[in-house]
Amino acid sequence: MYQKQATILSSHFGLGEHDISIKPIGNGHINTTLLLKSPTKHIVVQKLNTHVFPDPNALVNNARQIEHHLSDKKHHDAYQLEVIKHVATTDDNYLVEIDGDSWRALEFIGRSYSEDVVDNQEQAQIAANAFGQFAAALQDFDAEKLHAVIPDFHNLAMRLDALKRVIDANPVGRLSDCQHEVDFCLAQTQLLQELAELMPQLPIRACHNDTKINNMLFCNKTQQAKAVIDLDTCMPGYWMFDFGDMVRTFCSPEAEDSTNLDGVQVRENIFQAIVDGYVAPLQQIITTQEKQSFWLGAKVMSFMIGVRFLTDYIDGDNYFGTKYPTHNLDRARNQFALYRDLLNKQAQLQAILFK
Template structure:
């Protein structure tokens, strides 16, 4: 499907244009990620979704700033993980335009694998610790240097307002199928007041902002952490949302689009592993207010991605990639089931977090 682009990309990045192959890798919702194989080496190429990321140059500049900072830390023996690095073209550019589409290339980190569902407590702690190491290494990075490639990315007020707008418009006639979910969302407004009380007292950090389990690579040989990947949403933000996204994507034994909702539950041992893994590298850095904010972050991130899936479903599936009609609605219902279980287990989970 992308063979023509493979040939053009090979030329741009100084690779042989003969005997090249290209195939999809990963399970990202937004960009199209492919492995380009040539006789010289394998590289990862991405077609950037310019509907979601209208300024690909700023996106790549952000990621390269993080890459350079982490490389300096690694040289100082202050960061142990491998670093995903951009590859320049033969003309020293980092974004390539092909027939109106924006592409970039990244070094391929071999002998590694990712997971979509956390298998056990040990795996959860390893991944959470990697994201903690990532956060700690960026503690002295000036977050104001990063461009907000998706403004208000974790702005719950904005996400609920967007939901209200598509509910009012109902552009493709889907509201009737999900009115119950809409009513549920609009009844959670107490989260807005909880957020308003917190965000003004939290330090702004350079955050990953997409700490899904599949954005961390494990080593094939050791099963230990190898690299934190997908730096596209690295922007100024709050650690509570990075913690919350780990809770959202690590804790359920089911994938985020599973319709087996009775099994979509918070595994308490996995929650414990996230707390232990993420907080340890931040010892001496994290403020007490930030630690207190983690519980709200867990609730908000789980609920908010559900709102986003639901909004996209009602709007006609214009944002997230889908595999079938109703995929985004299934995702939304899955996240709301997890959110309900989080709230139901408040006392137990807070005891783990604040012990």
């Protein structure tokens, strides 16, 4: 499907002209990610979604700043993981335009694998610790140097306003299919008040902002952490949302688009592993208010991504990639089931977090 682009990309990135192959890699919702191979070199190439990321140069600039900071830390033995690195073209650029699309290349980190669903407590703790190491290594990076590539990315009030707008417009006539979910969302206004009270007390950090389990690579040989990947949403933010996204994506034994809603639940041992793994590298850095904010982050992230899936469903699936007509609605219902289970288990989970 991408053979024409493969030939052009291979030329730009110095892979030669012969025996070039290209195939999809990973399970991202936003960018198109492919493995480009020649007999002597493998690189990861991405077609950036410029609807989501309208300024590709800002995205690459952010990611390269993070790359340089982490590489310096690694050089001084202050960061143990591998660093995802950009590949320059033969004329020293980092973006290639092909038929109006923006492409970039990243070094391929071999002998590694990713997971979409956490299997066990050890795996969860290893991944959470990797994201903790990532956060700790960036604690002395000036977050204000990063562009807001997606403004208000974790702004729940804005996400609810966007939902209300598509409810009013109902552009593709889907509202009647999801009125129950809409009513549920609009009743969760207490989260906005909690955020308004807590966020002014929190320091702004350079955050990953997409700490899904599949954005961490495991080593094939040791099954330990190898690299934190997908730096596209690295922006100024709050650690509570990175913690919350781990809870959202690690804790359920079901994939985020599973329709087995009875199986969508917070595994308490996995929650424990996230707390233990993530907090350990931050122990000497994290403020009391930040630790307290983690519970709110867990609630907000599962609810907010559900709102975003629901908004996209009503709007006609313009943001997240879908495989069938109700895919985003199924994702939304899945996330709301997880949010409800968080609330049902609040006492047990808070006891783990604040022990």
